[in-house]
Amino acid sequence: MVHKNYLNAEQFERYKQFIYAGSIGEAKKMLLEIIPKDCMIYKYYRGINRDWNSIIKPELWLCKATCFNDPYDSAFLCNCHSKKIYDPQTEYTLAVEEGLKQYEQDQKSDIMQDTVLVGCFSERNDSLLMWSHYADEHRGLCIGYNLHDLIKNYNCFPVIYSDEMPQGNELGLNKTDSLMKYILTKYSDWSYEKEWRIIQIDNTCTESGKLITFERPLEVYMGLGKRVEDKYRRNHKKLAELKQKDNLLKVSEAIEKDDFYVDDTKITDYRRKLRDEGQKIGLYNFELSRQKFELEPRKWSIGI
Known part of the structure; x- marks a missing residue:
């Protein structure tokens, strides 16, 4: 399936500038x-x-960039060396000075990367790769939000994909706007994600990330039917293991634990609650196309 970019080439170049x-x-x-x-x-x-x-609270988890699977993500890497090879006879002092400066900048880069908090989004809801990587191999969920509202209410920007790294020779935490090019530029291999990011700089966060108050979801997409069925088998297996350790554990308590897959009835109950309040949310699931390597969305009507 061909996906039209949210910004055309001319618009994106102006945005990048x-x-x-x-x-x-x-x-x-x-x-x-x-x-x-x-x-x-x-x-x-x-x-x-x-x-x-x-x-449904609603909240959003912002993750520290240091926890991402891309080591270049928000790495703020600067090259302080004026050359690759120094003449030991005539450039020893220069080599030492630039080496010390490089060490200081690398230390500062590590500190700064640890202050970057990011929430990741995509223009696509039907990416086979992202369903595999980020939604537990098609067992999970894909949630739709109003992009215009996110841009208006948060630091929400599209990622710039490039074969070239942003260049700089000095970093500073007091220059947040100038640091955004490092946070928003990723290697072109990641371009299939069509990513947008909500970004915060927070040097007080001591955990791997933090929750922030967020927007209400407007769409919920379930994974593939067969994979969704598999999540219930996994829930049952996990429940059996817990019951072996604690026979007095109530099923109703166990299935509410954080690491259990959410039950479909919770999602339909949430839609019913919104409907009673005069609000709407779209519920869908995906099926495999029989003609192309694509996911086909279907309206989800179970449990209404």
Whole structure:
């Protein structure tokens, strides 16, 4: 399936220029003018109770960049060396000075990377790879949010994919806007994700991330039917293991534990609650196409 990008090439180049110039306000203003008010953005989840409880609260987990699977993510790597090889006879002092500066910048880079908190989203809700990587091999959930609202209410920006790293020779925590180009630029291998990011800089966070108050979801996509069935078998297996350790454990208590997969009835109950309050949420699941390597969405009507 061919997916149209939310920004065309000309718009994206102008956006990139704003980000690389540190003009974050101008970039945000531009996005609010371009992105339609009904445009959706998506986030993949494993689909366990911990995820669902945060989704409906609603909250969003911002993860430290140091915990990501890409070592270059928000790494703030600077090259302080003016050359690769120094003449030991005439450039010894220069080599020592630049070596010390490189060490200081690398230390600062590690500290700064640990202050970057990110929530990741995608323009796509039907990526086979992302369902596999981020939604527990198609057993999880993909949640849709209003993108225009996220841009308006948070530091929400599209990722810039490139074969070249952003360049700089000095870093500083007091230059947040100028640091955004490092946080928003990823190697082009990741471009299939069509990622947008909500970003916070927080040097007080001592955990692997934090929860923030967030927006209500507008769409919920279940994984593949057969994989969704498998999550209940896994729940039953986990329950049996817990009962072996504690025979007095109530089933109703066990299935509410954070690491159990969320039950479908919780999702339909949530939709019913919203409907009673005059609000809407779309529920869907995916099936495999019989003609192409694609996921086909279907309206989900079970349990209504």
